Amino acid sequence: MTIFSLIVLLFSVAFHEAAHGFLAYKLGDPTAKYEGRLSLNPFKHLDLFGSILLPLFTLIATFGRGPIFGFAKPVPINPYNFRDQRWGELKVALAGPTMNFLIATAFGLLLRFFLSPYSLLAVFLGIIIYYNFLLGIFNLVPIPPLDGSHILFSLLPERAFEVKLILREYGLLILILFIFFGLNLIDPLALKMFRLVVGRPLRLF
Secondary structure (H helix, E strand, O other): OHHHHHHHHHHHHHHHHHHHHHHHHHOOOOHHHHOOOOOOOHHHHOOHHHHHHHHHHHHHHOOOOOOOOOOOOOOOOOHHHOOOOOOHHHHHHHHHHHHHHHHHHHHHHHHHHHOOOOOHHHHHHHHHHHHHHHHHHHHOOOOOOOHHHHHHHHHOOHHHHHHHHHHHHHHHHHHHHHHHHOHHHHHHHHHHHHHHHHOOOOOOO
16 A cells, blocks of 8 residues: 555645646746656656655655655746736645645545445545645645645735744745645544545555
8 A cells, every 4th residue: 555655645736736837827927848857757857755755655664554754846837927827826836735725625426426445446546536625735834835835925015024034934944844844733633634525534555
């Protein structure tokens, strides 16, 4: 299951990042396309810390029994190319988590209505559902460089520029602290969303 979880994680973050790039392209920004990031190939989206070191750390820290966590290299965008200058960045930021939630919901409904919960396929689908809910929720946390920070910055008034400066300057440090001490807040929410869509809990690990 550990190998399958790693594969699910890699492809889930690939779909997530490709969704950002695709919507940015549709809004008039070709940056991601020119850099070859409109791709579902997970190797094009690998990040040394988020895609390799962090999954290895969570794998070791949980002795292979808990969720393996990670994230991909953000897709490059140039918001000045967007036709929608007011809400373009917000839309692109929402695209990644929305993709993860759509994947989780689609497989969740398939599992709920068409598959036996006791089949091996149900366990594999459960992992896909769970990881996509987990990634979607995590990326909505308003800490740079996560999508939630871009959503927050798009909604904050101009007078809140000091908040933006502080978050941008210390975002990576805050994110590392959150990864080590705050992920336990996300996991229960992901499992609740899993149960809401699937209609029953499923033992994943």
